[in-house]
Amino acid sequence: MKTFAEFGLEPKVLQAITELGFEESTPIQSKAIPIALTGSDLIGQAQTGTGKTAAFGIPLVNKIPVTEDRIVALIMTPTRELAIQVSEEIGKLTRYKGLRSLPIYGGQEIGRQIRALKKRPQIIIGTPGRLLDHINRKTIRLDDVQTVILDEADEMLDMGFMEDITSILSLVPEDRQTMLFSATMPPNIRRLADQFLKDPQHVSVIPTQVSAPTIDQAYIEVHERQKFDALSRLLDMESPELAIIFGRTKRRVDELSEALQKRGYSADGLHGDLSQNQRDAVMRKFRDGSIDVLVATDVAARGLDVSGVSHVINFDLPQDPESYVHRIGRTGRAGKEGTAWSFVTPRELDHMHFIEKVTRHKIAKKPLPSIAEAIEGKQRVTAERILEAMDGESVHEFKAIAIQLLEQYDSVNLLAAAIKLITGEKKDVNIELTPEDPIRAKKRRPDVRTSGRRFSGGPFGGGNRSGSGPRGRGEGGGYGGGNRGGYGGNRGSNSGSGGGYNRDRDRDGGGGGGYRGRGEGRSDAPRRPRPSADE
Numbered sequence: 001m002k003t004f005a006e007f008g009l010e011p012k013v014l015q016a017i018t019e020l021g022f023e024e025s026t027p028i029q030s031k032a033i034p035i036a037l038t039g040s041d042l043i044g045q046a047q048t049g050t051g052k053t054a055a056f057g058i059p060l061v062n063k064i065p066v067t068e069d070r071i072v073a074l075i076m077t078p079t080r081e082l083a084i085q086v087s088e089e090i091g092k093l094t095r096y097k098g099l100r101s102l103p104i105y106g107g108q109e110i111g112r113q114i115r116a117l118k119k120r121p122q123i124i125i126g127t128p129g130r131l132l133d134h135i136n137r138k139t140i141r142l143d144d145v146q147t148v149i150l151d152e153a154d155e156m157l158d159m160g161f162m163e164d165i166t167s168i169l170s171l172v173p174e175d176r177q178t179m180l181f182s183a184t185m186p187p188n189i190r191r192l193a194d195q196f197l198k199d200p201q202h203v204s205v206i207p208t209q210v211s212a213p214t215i216d217q218a219y220i221e222v223h224e225r226q227k228f229d230a231l232s233r234l235l236d237m238e239s240p241e242l243a244i245i246f247g248r249t250k251r252r253v254d255e256l257s258e259a260l261q262k263r264g265y266s267a268d269g270l271h272g273d274l275s276q277n278q279r280d281a282v283m284r285k286f287r288d289g290s291i292d293v294l295v296a297t298d299v300a301a302r303g304l305d306v307s308g309v310s311h312v313i314n315f316d317l318p319q320d321p322e323s324y325v326h327r328i329g330r331t332g333r334a335g336k337e338g339t340a341w342s343f344v345t346p347r348e349l350d351h352m353h354f355i356e357k358v359t360r361h362k363i364a365k366k367p368l369p370s371i372a373e374a375i376e377g378k379q380r381v382t383a384e385r386i387l388e389a390m391d392g393e394s395v396h397e398f399k400a401i402a403i404q405l406l407e408q409y410d411s412v413n414l415l416a417a418a419i420k421l422i423t424g425e426k427k428d429v430n431i432e433l434t435p436e437d438p439i440r441a442k443k444r445r446p447d448v449r450t451s452g453r454r455f456s457g458g459p460f461g462g463g464n465r466s467g468s469g470p471r472g473r474g475e476g477g478g479y480g481g482g483n484r485g486g487y488g489g490n491r492g493s494n495s496g497s498g499g500g501y502n503r504d505r506d507r508d509g510g511g512g513g514g515y516r517g518r519g520e521g522r523s524d525a526p527r528r529p530r531p532s533a534d535e
């Protein structure tokens, strides 16, 4: 792999990279950075956690002169948390160079953003809804933008942001550089590319399987009503450093995080119905380790990079294989090991196999952990904690009492009692979760209507679909045939926090609310309701 010095970057940018602890470039970085530096348009695909942010961040930061005092770069992300995170990483990359970057997202007080914009940032990282809001208020002008990056490009499209993106990009000068990045590139990404990119170079470093190889994947077959017990056993058995548990709906996330707290776990929930202050607080607690279980909807599925996440658990299976890849990709990042478990109800087995097929990875079936395994796991953790504490400084303060006790009692009994106390007993509270409907596999149509050039390389990128073809959105005909709505038809019912499948990505509408199409104007296309403004 190339060292960063080989790219001919400015010394100040190199210094920032060194400070981040990056010794050599990752594969996507070594391929994409030289191309991005030439100013060419680019489509970059690489597995989760392999440094795509720096792959676009480094050339971007290198390119902008410090004397610049206009908005010259725009990065769009599908969720607020991701906008914040990307902004922080860009901030680190520009630490010595001293560029100004600003995240712009819904839910945060607009006045504060307007004040921050007066400091003349060169780089804006935003979610589409709030960006449009600023554009309409004329607090953001895009006339001078020279670089546009869509992070999680396929998701932006999938969330129904096409119309917003079109409006935003129509205000950016044509002679700009545009780059799209994601770990998954379904064929319909071509619509975005055709519309907004000029002779893009494709950079794909997806070997055979889409999901990162550092993730150990398994699934457990459970009935809906067994899921919570299975979860607590799994958490006890595995004792994750940090875990993200994905639930299907906001209601599910609320119920689950509450239930985990009642059982004595240090957990909290994240979804789009929380206020932005609540969302920020939960993310802060998770990042600093004051909670170790984050329960979330798909709002946390894309891009989030929290170090220490050792486990991802799909309490409910995701709707799409893409979502599966991104969810489990919250662990096993930057070459670290990670573990992903999925709960699959008997009726969802087909869907699981469908995910295996599309992601080209056989997922091991494992038995439900037994109570004995769960207990053993908890005791092992306590023993590890005791051993760690032995090296601590203040143990000597406890030695006198230890000696005294050992003179009177049997050492094994004493230690056993201590372990019991530290391990704690599981709070015996009755937990009832509202059941969720199973996700059913419905074969998507092969994209027989695809015509012309296809994206090559990526497993989701066309050319790999035979037979019942996993990802058949038929790009030639848009979303025709409703081949996406086949999943139980409850796709659009995401009102409130009740049942129904709810994608719950960013609820970040800037302008009006109500329904918005996917910008295709096809009456038979399943539509996801566009959330109303939540600012």
Ligand SMILES: Nc1ncnc2c1ncn2[C@@H]1O[C@H](COP(=O)(O)OP(=O)(O)OP(=O)(O)O)[C@@H](O)[C@H]1O
Pocket: 021, 022, 023, 024, 025, 026, 029, 046, 047, 048, 049, 050, 051, 052, 053, 054, 182, 183, 302, 303, 304, 305, 329, 330, 333, 334
């Ligand atoms: N060259 C490098 N050397 C070491 N660590 C790196 C390098 N580049 C990036 N990282 C680290 O790897 C982690 C993952 O990077 P990043 O979030 O950019 O991944 P990603 O490819 O965008 O993943 P996702 O598809 O989930 O968004 C981050 O913590 C980042 O700091």
Ligand SMILES: [Mg+2]
Pocket: 052, 053, 151, 303
């Ligand atoms: Mg990313």
